[in-house]
Amino acid sequence: MIEIADVTVKFGGVVALDNVTLEIADDVVGLIGPNGAGKTTLVNAFSGFVRQAGGRISVHGTSLSDLAPHERARWGLARSFQKVQIVPDLSVADHLLAMLDSKGLSRAQCKEAVHHALDFVGIQNISSKMGRSLNPYQRRMTEIAKCLVGAPRLILLDEPGGGLSQAEMQHLRRVIRGIHPEYGAQILLVDHDVDLIRDVCASTAVLDFGKLIAFGNTNAVLEDEVVKTAYLGR
Amino acid sequence: MGRIFSYATLTGLGLLILALIALPLMLGALWIKVLTSAAIFALAAAGVALVYAQLGLINLAQIALIGVGGWIALRLNYATDLPVTLLVLIAGTLTGVIGAIFALPALRMRGLYLALVTLMVAALFQIFFNAFQFPNGGEGFWGVAQKSASEVRRPGFAESDVGYYRYTLIFMAIGFGVIGLHKITAPGRAWAMIRQSEANAMATGVNVTLYKLWAFALSGLLAGTAGALLAGALGQLDARSFLAGEGILLFALAVVGGVFSWVGAIVAGLLYKLLPALFNDLGLSADVAMIIFGAALMHAIMTAPQGIAGQILGAFNRGGSDD
Ligand SMILES: Nc1ncnc2c1ncn2[C@@H]1O[C@H](COP(=O)(O)OP(=O)(O)OP(=O)(O)O)[C@@H](O)[C@H]1O
Ligand SMILES: [Mg+2]
Numbered sequence: 001m002i003e004i005a006d007v008t009v010k011f012g013g014v015v016a017l018d019n020v021t022l023e024i025a026d027d028v029v030g031l032i033g034p035n036g037a038g039k040t041t042l043v044n045a046f047s048g049f050v051r052q053a054g055g056r057i058s059v060h061g062t063s064l065s066d067l068a069p070h071e072r073a074r075w076g077l078a079r080s081f082q083k084v085q086i087v088p089d090l091s092v093a094d095h096l097l098a099m100l101d102s103k104g105l106s107r108a109q110c111k112e113a114v115h116h117a118l119d120f121v122g123i124q125n126i127s128s129k130m131g132r133s134l135n136p137y138q139r140r141m142t143e144i145a146k147c148l149v150g151a152p153r154l155i156l157l158d159e160p161g162g163g164l165s166q167a168e169m170q171h172l173r174r175v176i177r178g179i180h181p182e183y184g185a186q187i188l189l190v191d192h193d194v195d196l197i198r199d200v201c202a203s204t205a206v207l208d209f210g211k212l213i214a215f216g217n218t219n220a221v222l223e224d225e226v227v228k229t230a231y232l233g234r
Numbered sequence: 235m236g237r238i239f240s241y242a243t244l245t246g247l248g249l250l251i252l253a254l255i256a257l258p259l260m261l262g263a264l265w266i267k268v269l270t271s272a273a274i275f276a277l278a279a280a281g282v283a284l285v286y287a288q289l290g291l292i293n294l295a296q297i298a299l300i301g302v303g304g305w306i307a308l309r310l311n312y313a314t315d316l317p318v319t320l321l322v323l324i325a326g327t328l329t330g331v332i333g334a335i336f337a338l339p340a341l342r343m344r345g346l347y348l349a350l351v352t353l354m355v356a357a358l359f360q361i362f363f364n365a366f367q368f369p370n371g372g373e374g375f376w377g378v379a380q381k382s383a384s385e386v387r388r389p390g391f392a393e394s395d396v397g398y399y400r401y402t403l404i405f406m407a408i409g410f411g412v413i414g415l416h417k418i419t420a421p422g423r424a425w426a427m428i429r430q431s432e433a434n435a436m437a438t439g440v441n442v443t444l445y446k447l448w449a450f451a452l453s454g455l456l457a458g459t460a461g462a463l464l465a466g467a468l469g470q471l472d473a474r475s476f477l478a479g480e481g482i483l484l485f486a487l488a489v490v491g492g493v494f495s496w497v498g499a500i501v502a503g504l505l506y507k508l509l510p511a512l513f514n515d516l517g518l519s520a521d522v523a524m525i526i527f528g529a530a531l532m533h534a535i536m537t538a539p540q541g542i543a544g545q546i547l548g549a550f551n552r553g554g555s556d557d
Contacts, residue, residue: 049433073439085434087426098423102439146438 001025002154002186007055009041009210016041018210020055027180028187030201030218032194034231037207039190040082043156046188047079048072059154059186074102076153078185080143080160088132092123092142095131096149103150117148120182121175137168144175152185161193169196176200198222206231242547243414246496250407258396268511270399270467273406275300275484276503278460281453282485283493283502284413288425289449292349294481295336296457298359301368301476303329303461308369308471311386312377318389318466322405326459333454334447341446356478363473370470383470402463409456410496421448483527490530492541501542505530 002024009017016038033039044050046057048069057064064072078099087095096114105113118124121141126134134142140160147155157176161169177200179187191197197204197218204221206214208230214221221227258266282296307325310316316324340351372379392401416422424445427435435442465471487505492498510523534541 047433047437049436068441069436070439070441073437079437081434081437085430085437087430090423090426094423094426098420098427098438098440101420101423102441150439 001060003058005056007045007057008053009045009050010053015210017045020212022205022212022215024203026202028189028201030197030204031188031190031207032192032197032204032231033207038210039207040158042207043079043158043190046077046156076151078147078152079156080147080158082158082162084139084143086131086134086139086142088130090131091128092118093127095142095146099146100150113149117145120148120178121145122171136163140164148179148183152183154188155179155185156188158190159192161191161196173199194222242495246410250403253403254400258399263395266395266399268508270402272503272507273402274460274463274467275506276499277406277409278457279484279488279491279502280409280413280496280499281456283488283499285449285453286488287493289428289446291344292485293352293453294349294485295352295356296453296484297476297481298356298478299329299333299454299457300461300464301359301363301471302332303458304465304471305368306458307462307465308386309377311465312369312371312384318387322459322462325462326455329458329461330451330455333457334451337447337450341443353478353481356481360476360478363476367473368471386465386469388466398467402467405459405463409459410499413496416452421445425449486527486531490527490534490541492543494540495543495547497546498541498543
């Protein structure tokens with residue numbers, strides 16, 4: 001259960017999030033909106049990377065707003081970045097291990113968790129490859145696998161489909177659909193790809209100019225006239 | 235990230251044994267002393283290199299911190315009967331704490347600004363050392379008297395210059411080992427995440443402040459250890475050896491040597507201490523060394539970002555699996 005209450009974020013004169021209030025119970029939920037609508041800003045508010053002018057965010061009864069950013073990650077908030085974050089001189093497996101370092105697991109448990117996550121997203125074969133030599137698809141998958149280790153409670157994926165080919169998108173869909181059944185984490189998926197959202201998200205929220213303009217069953221939201229004009233716009 | 239017993243480590247251990255056994259047989263007393271100093275500064279250079287390679291932060295105050303470690307070691311040497319090795323460890327630890335404290339306000343800075351702040355810190359210590367000098371066995375807290383210095387103790391098993399040279403090399407090797415271990419375990423991964431971006435590190439659960447401080451503390455620990463070893467090597471420290479400008483030189487040489495490997499730290503130590511001594515031996519001015527340093531720095535910045543070590547190691551392996 002995610003509770004977003006009156007969240008406002010301003011950058012100078014720009015109101016990136018304007019009193020957003022939202023309660024999400026579904027396991028996989030979509031977040032869409034035109035460029036600059038505030039999607040990434042909302043994800044950053046979860047992470048604690050932006051200063052909120054007001055409002056609170058709690059997940060499963062824990063008030064994230066009271067935790068430092070790294071404490072939120074340790075609590076079980078995992079996320080991927082719109083601009084993928086891969087360290088050039090770190091192996092794929094080490095990216096995942098870094099996530100586990102703060103979780104107090106044994107060596108064997110870490111190894112097992114890394115193995116399982118890499119296997120789940122289908123990149124077990126490149127676990128010792130260095131970040132600098134990964135292709136865009138492998139980078140995305142590494143980042144998603146990183147979100148899966150260490151018992152995540154909420155996973156935020158910020159446009160994971162960006163820059164992928166059709167075939168890769170197919171695989172990504174299968175992976176995202178499988179995450180909740182396999183890992184039990186709730187998922188918030190930001191993407192421009194309406195097909196992907198329709199495919200994996202039970203409910204969807206729509207942001208426009210920092211305001212929440214629609215929320216509900218994905219198909220209903222996508223048929224909504226207001227959403228069509230704001231977002232699909234054509 | 236490599237394994238603990240990579241080729242580089244094994245080669246290093248081989249070289250260490252060679253340096254421990256063979257060099258004293260081949261070299262005279264003067265050169266053993268020079269190499270002792272080179273090893274000491276290599277240890278300190280490894281700290282500067284660590285902070286720069288792992289976090290991209292420039293620390294120009296390392297020579298000052300060597301002075302701090304030396305000061306603490308001398309102070310304890312005259313004030314207590316503690317075993318020398320314990321003195322070295324205490325001096326190292328305290329200097330690590332001091333290094334972290336001075337890094338605290340600098341944590342939000344990077345690049346040129348941080349470099350300037352560390353330079354100011356170095357200047358502060360330069361003034362301090364000039365004003366109070368290093369303890370030489372006198373009375374009172376500052377322990378300075380108008381007399382020739384009383385004896386600085388060395389460990390019983392390392393009284394001779396050759397013995398102390400070996401003692402120093404062991405410390406240097408342990409220091410490199412500690413750094414190497416950090417790089418392949420949790421701190422190394424945390425630093426890598428910070429390097430990528432602080433947001434990325436926080437999203438990975440890394441306490442950015444803590445790990446930055448830890449890098450500075452570790453670097454300070456190495457500087458303090460080096461300072462304590464230097465006090466034992468020279469028997470006395472002179473404020474003129476710890477000018478702020480020397481800190482810039484050590485950083486530059488660490489870059490020239492290569493910040494990504496212990497080989498680079500050794501190159502830096504040799505350039506800092508052995509090269510001037512060689513020139514002196516050949517009757518050349520020490521200024522020639524400075525000119526060579528300048529040219530080497532240009533070379534490193536323009537064509538060899540991994541330093542001389544990168545060029546040496548590059549000939550052997552390509553580092554990591556890229557395929
Ligand atoms: N750090 C920042 N400083 C200033 N303005 C910002 C910052 N981050 C975002 N903004 C502004 O806030 C608004 C929302 O941006 P945000 O990145 O959240 O949009 P988005 O919905 O993720 O867009 P996109 O689909 O392009 O990723 C935009 O007007 C953007 O310019
Ligand atoms: Mg965005």
